Amino acid sequence: MSTAREYLRAIRGPVLLISLGILVIADHVGQLPFWRSWPVLLVVLGVMILLERSAIRPEGGPLS
Amino acid sequence: MRRGSIIGPVLLIVIGALFLANNLHPELPTLKVVADWWPFVLIAWGAVRIAEITFWWRSGRPLPQNGIAGGEWAFIVFLCIAGSSIFYGQKYRTRIPRIHVTGLEMLGDSYDYPLAPKSVDAGASPRIIIDNARGNARVTGVAGTQVSAKGHTTVRAYTQAEADKANQECPLEVTRQGDVVIVRTNHERLTGNPRVSSDIEIVVPPGSTVEARGKYGDFDITDIGGSVTVDSDNAGVRLNGIGGAVRVDARRGDIIRAINVKGNVEIRGSGADVELENIEGQSVVNGQYHGELVFRNLAKPFRFESQTTDLRVPRVVGKLEVSRGNVTGSDLAGPVYLKTRSKDVSLHGFSEGLDLQIDKGDVELRPGKLPLGRMDVRIRGGDVDVALPEGAKFELNAATDRGAVENGFAGSLREDRAGKGARLSGSVGGGPMISLHTDRGRVSVRKSADPAPQAKVEIQRQ
Numbered sequence: 396m397s398t399a400r401e402y403l404r405a406i407r408g409p410v411l412l413i414s415l416g417i418l419v420i421a422d423h424v425g426q427l428p429f430w431r432s433w434p435v436l437l438v439v440l441g442v443m444i445l446l447e448r449s450a451i452r453p454e455g456g457p458l459s
Numbered sequence: 460m461r462r463g464s465i466i467g468p469v470l471l472i473v474i475g476a477l478f479l480a481n482n483l484h485p486e487l488p489t490l491k492v493v494a495d496w497w498p499f500v501l502i503a504w505g506a507v508r509i510a511e512i513t514f515w516w517r518s519g520r521p522l523p524q525n526g527i528a529g530g531e532w533a534f535i536v537f538l539c540i541a542g543s544s545i546f547y548g549q550k551y552r553t554r555i556p557r558i559h560v561t562g563l564e565m566l567g568d569s570y571d572y573p574l575a576p577k578s579v580d581a582g583a584s585p586r587i588i589i590d591n592a593r594g595n596a597r598v599t600g601v602a603g604t605q606v607s608a609k610g611h612t613t614v615r616a617y618t619q620a621e622a623d624k625a626n627q628e629c630p631l632e633v634t635r636q637g638d639v640v641i642v643r644t645n646h647e648r649l650t651g652n653p654r655v656s657s658d659i660e661i662v663v664p665p666g667s668t669v670e671a672r673g674k675y676g677d678f679d680i681t682d683i684g685g686s687v688t689v690d691s692d693n694a695g696v697r698l699n700g701i702g703g704a705v706r707v708d709a710r711r712g713d714i715i716r717a718i719n720v721k722g723n724v725e726i727r728g729s730g731a732d733v734e735l736e737n738i739e740g741q742s743v744v745n746g747q748y749h750g751e752l753v754f755r756n757l758a759k760p761f762r763f764e765s766q767t768t769d770l771r772v773p774r775v776v777g778k779l780e781v782s783r784g785n786v787t788g789s790d791l792a793g794p795v796y797l798k799t800r801s802k803d804v805s806l807h808g809f810s811e812g813l814d815l816q817i818d819k820g821d822v823e824l825r826p827g828k829l830p831l832g833r834m835d836v837r838i839r840g841g842d843v844d845v846a847l848p849e850g851a852k853f854e855l856n857a858a859t860d861r862g863a864v865e866n867g868f869a870g871s872l873r874e875d876r877a878g879k880g881a882r883l884s885g886s887v888g889g890g891p892m893i894s895l896h897t898d899r900g901r902v903s904v905r906k907s908a909d910p911a912p913q914a915k916v917e918i919q920r921q
Binding site: 401402404405406407408409410411412413415416417419420423424425 | 495498499500501502504505506508509512513516522523524525526527531532535539542543546766767
């Protein structure tokens with residue numbers, strides 16, 4: 396059984412990927428150039444790591 | 460992908476389908492679709508992954524250590540580099556020779572055929588529709604009532620027979636229906652996949668109205684009394700001596716030029732250079748142009764809009780140039796409005812005031828004419844240099860949050876320092892408000908007779 400923490404760690408990559416996609420689209424439509432918006436990725440990564448830490452207590456498993 | 464993710468095979472299918480579409484139907488804008496939509500692949504990839512992981516977690520299956528493994532990140536980096544290159548390559552491709560993914564078009568031989576001249580009698584002011592998918596078209600207004608067309612077709616094919624067939628499939632036609640005359644080269648009738656382009660020369664009555672459509676190739680249109688509309692994917696457009704309105708919608712041309720137009724001019728789309736000169740109607744330029752934009756002698760209000768710039772000038776008496784990094788104007792009848800992201804701005808000899816908002820860039824203002832108009836300049840990063848003519852009357856409120864001010868009116872204006880910045884304010888004879896503000900940079904307000912060398916030349920001329 397995986398913990399919530401492992402789950403958060405597993406989706407860290409995909410969440411970053413989605414953020415990257417959104418930033419690239421913002422860059423392409425000319426709203427926000429990527430060279431300005433890239434720190435958002437660091438923020439997202441930081442938030443994900445914090446969430447993982449906060450879920451440090453083993454929660455047993457899914458839905459329990 | 461190891462853990463039975465569906466992303467790997469789906470990506471393979473998508474990439475295969477795109478290459479197949481490009482090979483079988485090169486006329487489809489496959490590359491453009493890829494250029495515009497590839498970032499959504501990243502989002503979809505991430506979303507599918509989250510869905511999969513959530514599903515595995517809920518059904519109690521073991522989770523991968525990392526949602527996206529090292530090899531996948533490498534592929535994503537590759538995808539980003541390739542996607543961005545295609546996107547920016549598409550945007551700025553006009554200066555770069557076209558490269559076809561298939562490369563097949565470069566093979567085979569080129570065959571040339573003359574197009575049999577055709578003509579019809581069309582009356583004094585017909586509406587002419589020109590439909591030439593690939594190739595150049597030259598349209599000239601000549602006294603008379605005839606519409607006549609001639610030219611030649613080039614076919615690139617592997618065999619003479621194939622080329623002959625292609626040539627027969629797309630004859631030049633000039634047909635009249637009421638007061639509409641259609642000139643067409645029928646490229647859409649082609650079967651198979653030969654590369655055909657037709658260069659045509661069309662003579663029309665001077666009172667004609669012209670509508671031209673194409674995919675690749677230039678349009679040269681001269682001496683037309685009516686309005687002119689051009690719609691093309693990839694065309695250079697050159698218009699001279701147009702009596703009516705001009706509307707150009709072109710996506711990737713290297714130049715759009717309109718000279719001596721009596722009506723309104725509207726240019727949309729994207730491309731490289733734009734030139735407007737001697738326009739008696741209103742002019743609107745809207746889109747992304749990465750070359751030089753030059754505007755001379757525009758009698759009525761002018762507006763340029765792009766993703767980053769909004770520029771409005773009621774009348775351009777002299778010259779106005781806009782490029783990637785600069786806006787330069789001389790002899791403009793204001794009030795001038797300019798909002799842009801990153802450009803150096805230099806305006807000489809404008810009247811009736813100014814409203815300027817720039818994120819990053821230096822500003823140089825020489826109003827030149829009296830009385831001065833109201834000026835409002837706001838910059839986030841950059842220097843402001845304002846040189847005012849002798850005898851100018853104004854009130855000033857100039858400030859920089861970080862930087863110094865230079866005061867050329869020491870008697871009348873007061874300088875205050877505040878933290879890292881400074882403020883210059885006061886009244887010189889009382890007049891319209893000149894308000895200058897930069898978050899970071901130097902602000903200088905001086906008499907145009909003082910330092911700068913250009914200003915000295917002006918004095919000598921007087």
